[in-house]
Amino acid sequence: MKKLIYICLTFYALFLTSCTKSRVTRTDTETSGSALITCDENFSKVINQEIEVYESKYSEAKLTPVFIDEVSIINLMLKDSIRLAFTYRELTEPEKNTIKEKKRTLRSLKVATDGVALIINKTNQDSLISIQALKKILAGKITKWNEINPVSKSKNSDIIRVVFDNPNSSTVRYLKDSIGGGTPLASSLRSLKNSEEVLDFVSKTPNALGIIGVSWISNPRDTTNLTFDDKIRVMSVSLEYPAFADESYKPYAAYLALGYYPLVRNVYMLLTDVRGGLPAGFASFVGGDTGQRIILKTGLVPATKPMRLISLKDKF
Numbered sequence: 001m002k003k004l005i006y007i008c009l010t011f012y013a014l015f016l017t018s019c020t021k022s023r024v025t026r027t028d029t030e031t032s033g034s035a036l037i038t039c040d041e042n043f044s045k046v047i048n049q050e051i052e053v054y055e056s057k058y059s060e061a062k063l064t065p066v067f068i069d070e071v072s073i074i075n076l077m078l079k080d081s082i083r084l085a086f087t088y089r090e091l092t093e094p095e096k097n098t099i100k101e102k103k104r105t106l107r108s109l110k111v112a113t114d115g116v117a118l119i120i121n122k123t124n125q126d127s128l129i130s131i132q133a134l135k136k137i138l139a140g141k142i143t144k145w146n147e148i149n150p151v152s153k154s155k156n157s158d159i160i161r162v163v164f165d166n167p168n169s170s171t172v173r174y175l176k177d178s179i180g181g182g183t184p185l186a187s188s189l190r191s192l193k194n195s196e197e198v199l200d201f202v203s204k205t206p207n208a209l210g211i212i213g214v215s216w217i218s219n220p221r222d223t224t225n226l227t228f229d230d231k232i233r234v235m236s237v238s239l240e241y242p243a244f245a246d247e248s249y250k251p252y253a254a255y256l257a258l259g260y261y262p263l264v265r266n267v268y269m270l271l272t273d274v275r276g277g278l279p280a281g282f283a284s285f286v287g288g289d290t291g292q293r294i295i296l297k298t299g300l301v302p303a304t305k306p307m308r309l310i311s312l313k314d315k316f
Helices: 002-022 041-057 070-078 093-101 131-139 170-179 195-204 253-258 278-287 289-297
Strands: 033-040 061-068 084-087 107-120 128-130 161-164 208-213 236-238 264-271
Touching: 033 041, 033 070, 033 278, 041 061, 041 107, 041 195, 041 208, 041 278, 041 289, 061 278, 070 084, 070 093, 084 278, 107 170, 107 195, 107 253, 107 278, 107 289, 128 131, 131 170, 131 236, 161 170, 161 195, 170 208, 170 264, 195 208, 264 278, 278 289
Parallel strands: 033 061, 033 084, 128 236, 161 208
Antiparallel strands: 084 264, 107 208, 107 264
């Protein structure tokens, strides 16, 4: 599947090059034509909703999203194989210089604040965890559930089976850089193919600990964004060690916005397309009022849309 994706993107890049050489004028506009875009797989559920609304509004527009890992997205942008990407990091200065060398103008815009959620099987009652404990799990220094919280009365001595989407994902980079301080992840941690597989594995495995983007666990039937997918249980995370209920938070949008939930990251649009083209038109839509409302409905924090914060207390 990934090979097919790269073939498609390569043909797209060759098409752009041939257009330049033969001086063929592009026919797409901000609201019509067709375009390929790339998006981090963690953010795919949001972008699918954005595209659905955009295409229903502009019937002559056809957007084809390619959902891949962060490393692949950045490489494609640097090769000028794609003109619009949604990622969890901005480009570095050397990467920006590479874009400039190709005579492209980079526009970067924060569109949302997302969170990294820790999910467990519904039968698992060990739902409190501190950042310090998580760091030790990632380093392989904590391997059993009853080692996570010293104040817990848990008798669960099962081995923690940690799973995440894939080795090149933005989630892995976040865990290494923001939580692990650059320390390599323990070899016992297991990578799957994507976020959907993480959800499925955790829902079927009693001793699993899944690491996943918040938009993947939101409950689409709950307009208040105060519940999550009922197939799994979501852990509450504390900055303090050990973790107590009153100082631990789940990744509700309000807690992401206020900074109470500690595992947060930003989502960016990276655009190198000319103004007036379909990628640029879609980028404006996502950053505009309607696009930001869609982000809010998925349980994330929009970059520009005001939020109504609701006070609540978790039950443990």
